[in-house]
Amino acid sequence: MTPTLQVFLIVSAALFSAGLIAALSRRHAIFILIGIEMMLAAANLNFIAFWHFNPKPQAPTGVMIAIFSIAIAAAEAAVGLALVIAVYRHYRTTSVDHLDQLKG
């Protein structure tokens, strides 16, 4: 039996949930970024799976969206890690619990 689209969607949902655990429960800013990257990878997996299981002969739309989304995720990772380093220079910490200057 070959895997159906359902199986791929469930795998993608599991990957998204693992990323959500990392993004919600970590204190270290770098690991919140890793969680976000895992959620983006899960979204890419959905795009590719829907493209692959499209019943009609099709243009490579899903592949194109996945390529652009990978490029944007790389830009986001670069800026996010630069922000982590800038915050570390100022506060000597990368724990998001200590970044509460704007708290009312």
Add this chain to the structure above:
Amino acid sequence: MSSVAFALITILTLAAALAAATLQNLMHATLSFAVTLVGVAALFFLLGAEFVGLVLVFVYVGAVAVLIVFTILLTRRDLGKDRGANFWGAVLAVGLFGGLTWAILKTPSVAIVAPHIRALTVKRIGEALMTGYVWPLQCVGLLLTAALIGALVLVMEEKR
């Protein structure tokens, strides 16, 4: 598409993802993150999108994982303070997974097997990028340039 290969890759990917989300040691978690992305790239290969799988390996394992390791080394003084999973975050994630799985299983139109499709060659991807998608391609190029300049400005030493 071999279901044995699919099962093995899925188990490896999800185990590595859970390890990346919960391991205490930051280096080990980063390594698990890289393994997760290799697994996702293998799933892309199974789905017939070889080019995207290769791009994923080059960009994430080659660049982003190395960037994360360098950031960990640069902020090294702060290591070892991360505690494990927060209870409510884990409950929310598991609830979301349950809800999504329920919705997927209740939708009959996604229970389909793959049709026979023409292989997607790099030539076709290149033609599509240079014809129909040339405007998004230029925008992504501009975005990458702006993001890299922004990252450099953020980490430059402040003048005293």
